Amino acid sequence: MEINEDQEIVRKFANFHPSVWKDYFLEYNCDIEALQACTKGVEKLKEVVRNLLKDVQNEPSTQLNLIDALQRLGISYHFEIEIEEAMKHMHDQEIILSFLHDNDLHDLALCFRLLRNQGYKISSDIFREFKDEKGDFKSSLIDDLKGMLSLYEAAHIRIHGEDVLEKALNFTTTNLTSMMTSSPSLSRSPLGRQIQHSLEQPIHKGVPRLEARRYISLYQVNDATWSDTVRTLAKLDFKLVQTLHRQELSDLSRWWKDLDFGKELPFARDKLVECYFWAVGAYFEPTYSIARVFLSKVITLTTIIDDTFDVYGTQEELLLFTDAIQRWDASSIDQLLGQTYKLLYRAILRVYQEMKEMMNKEGCSYQLDYAKEAMKDLVRAYFVEAKWDHEGYVPKLEEYLSNAVVSSACYMIPTTCLVGMGKIMSKEAFEWLRGVPKPLRASSMIGRLMNDVVSHKFEQMRGDVASAVECYMKEYGASEQEACDEINKMVEEAWKDVNEECFTRNTEIPRPLLMRLVNLTRMLHVIYKHEDSFTHSKTRLKENVALLFVDPVDP
Numbered sequence: 025m026e027i028n029e030d031q032e033i034v035r036k037f038a039n040f041h042p043s044v045w046k047d048y049f050l051e052y053n054c055d056i057e058a059l060q061a062c063t064k065g066v067e068k069l070k071e072v073v074r075n076l077l078k079d080v081q082n083e084p085s086t087q088l089n090l091i092d093a094l095q096r097l098g099i100s101y102h103f104e105i106e107i108e109e110a111m112k113h114m115h116d117q118e119i120i121l122s123f124l125h126d127n128d129l130h131d132l133a134l135c136f137r138l139l140r141n142q143g144y145k146i147s148s149d150i151f152r153e154f155k156d157e158k159g160d161f162k163s164s165l166i167d168d169l170k171g172m173l174s175l176y177e178a179a180h181i182r183i184h185g186e187d188v189l190e191k192a193l194n195f196t197t198t199n200l201t202s203m204m205t206s207s208p209s210l211s212r213s214p215l216g217r218q219i220q221h222s223l224e225q226p227i228h229k230g231v232p233r234l235e236a237r238r239y240i241s242l243y244q245v246n247d248a249t250w251s252d253t254v255r256t257l258a259k260l261d262f263k264l265v266q267t268l269h270r271q272e273l274s275d276l277s278r279w280w281k282d283l284d285f286g287k288e289l290p291f292a293r294d295k296l297v298e299c300y301f302w303a304v305g306a307y308f309e310p311t312y313s314i315a316r317v318f319l320s321k322v323i324t325l326t327t328i329i330d331d332t333f334d335v336y337g338t339q340e341e342l343l344l345f346t347d348a349i350q351r352w353d354a355s356s357i358d359q360l361l362g363q364t365y366k367l368l369y370r371a372i373l374r375v376y377q378e379m380k381e382m383m384n385k386e387g388c389s390y391q392l393d394y395a396k397e398a399m400k401d402l403v404r405a406y407f408v409e410a411k412w413d414h415e416g417y418v419p420k421l422e423e424y425l426s427n428a429v430v431s432s433a434c435y436m437i438p439t440t441c442l443v444g445m446g447k448i449m450s451k452e453a454f455e456w457l458r459g460v461p462k463p464l465r466a467s468s469m470i471g472r473l474m475n476d477v478v479s480h481k482f483e484q485m486r487g488d489v490a491s492a493v494e495c496y497m498k499e500y501g502a503s504e505q506e507a508c509d510e511i512n513k514m515v516e517e518a519w520k521d522v523n524e525e526c527f528t529r530n531t532e533i534p535r536p537l538l539m540r541l542v543n544l545t546r547m548l549h550v551i552y553k554h555e556d557s558f559t560h561s562k563t564r565l566k567e568n569v570a571l572l573f574v575d576p577v578d579p
């Protein structure tokens with residue numbers, strides 16, 4: 025921030041593109057009759073699938089493939105109890121060993137992935153049987169495309185020290201990629217299309233709702249007696265959930281329009297729809313509607329706060345704003361310099377207050393206290409960054425990261441995400457998060473590092489604080505490429521922490537909490553894997569938003 029000769033403040037300019045969606049979602053009138061017909065259809069088919077799950081109880085391979093289809097098509101949330109029971113049985117009876125005995129790589133790898141998904145610590149040693157005497161995966165496996173694909177998908181849930189899965193991932197990635205490039209007929213086939221998609225987006229790192237939407241289109245009715253039924257249910261259910269999402273987006277658009285930030289805060293990104301997409305990535309299920317709407321509002325406001333710190337504010341203004349946030353009290357509004365800050369501050373307080381009133385009725389108002397503390401921490405971390413920026417200070421990587429994991433908002437968002445999820449998110453659950461457990465720190469590292477790799481050039485151009493890339497380059501005398509390669513390795517290691525803590529521990533932590541952490545990490549992967557598609561949301565992210573909230577699912 026500079027002062028010019030006329031003693032005026034010269035503010036930075038980020039040149040963000042305008043809102044992609046403008047008022048597109050503001051009005052929404054759904055066809056009530058069609059909706060009622062859809063609801064009836066879903067209820068009927070849910071019963072059919074429930075019976076199917078019972079019918080296949082003694083056919084492990086069929087049962088496994090059915091559960092996989094339900095999960096990938098985005099409808100397993102209707103059958104959580106049945107699936108939990110089935111997987112428990114499969115685990116307790118060590119059914120996986122029969123797949124090993126039959127040398128069936130597809131079912132074996134699928135069973136491994138689904139058991140870990142459910143939180144069972146299954147040893148990856150079972151895959152050693154597929155190696156030759158030199159310790160390499162047998163070359164005969166290359167002909168088993170379905171098996172290789174399953175192994176590739178399973179290998180993404182690897183944890184530290186699982187060399188066999190590390191090798192499996194290399195082996196399957198190399199061979200699947202080369203098969204796809206050498207065989208045009210394969211790449212046109214249904215299996216080829218699935219392989220292509222998996223190479224770009226493995227299931228484990230994908231955002232469930234987005235992957236379900238894609239899988240519904242990729243899914244082929246096959247000889248399994250149930251495949252037509254589950255596909256029809258998936259399409260109807262997607263339509264129904266999409267209607268709810270459209271309604272929520274419409275309500276949020278009204279809230280956003282009424283705030284009228286465009287005039288007073290023109291420097292900031294207008295990302296309401298993208299922030300809602302983020303929240304849907306954490307939980308798409310109808311039951312989490314209230315939580316989802318609150319989270320969307322908080323992420324949208326956070327984007328504005330971030331831009332206020334990165335682009336707009338002076339040291340003095342930001343210090344006062346940081347201080348006011350720490351007080352969290354309407355009377356602090358008078359200490360703020362300018363309408364911009366007052367408007368923003370008022371909006372923040374109101375969003376949390378309204379949610380507190382709602383949660384009071386459910387006996388969960390304590391959840392807001394944790395959410396507020398997380399927001400206070402975030403704003404303090406933003407201030408540290410702004411100070412470093414002002415002083416031109418480039419910290420050592422470790423010092424940078426200790427603040428940057430907080431300033432990524434990746435501590436604040438998971439905490440806020442739990443508000444409104446019900447009493448299962450107890451004080452103990454929030455305390456656990458507040459203690460920054462390993463998977464939270466790892467998830468945050470993934471977000472911060474991936475974000476820095478793809479956005480550091482753009483942010484340096486507008487004169488932002490040094491990112492992990494610059495810190496690494498300075499500290500180790502490395503080139504930009506070397507820094508990015510090392511940082512990408514750190515991201516892979518952090519994923520192993522997330523996997524270890526969320527999929528292989530017998531813990532007291534509620535599964536819905538762990539799954540929110542995992543889903544939010546998946547979202548970071550999807551948003552930042554190629555570019556900063558959150559900031560530059562006119563291409564990839566626009567397509568993804570359209571897939572979930574605009575395009576009808578194929579007839």
Ligand SMILES: CC(C)=CCC/C(C)=C/CC/C(C)=C/COP(=O)(O)OP(=O)(O)O
Nearest residue numbers: 302323326327330334431432433471472475
């Ligand atoms: C940074 C990160 C991993 C964010 C993911 C979590 C998230 C949805 C945060 C809220 C919105 C936000 C501030 C996005 C990052 O902007 P930015 O790219 O300008 O972030 P920066 O200023 O911290 O680099």
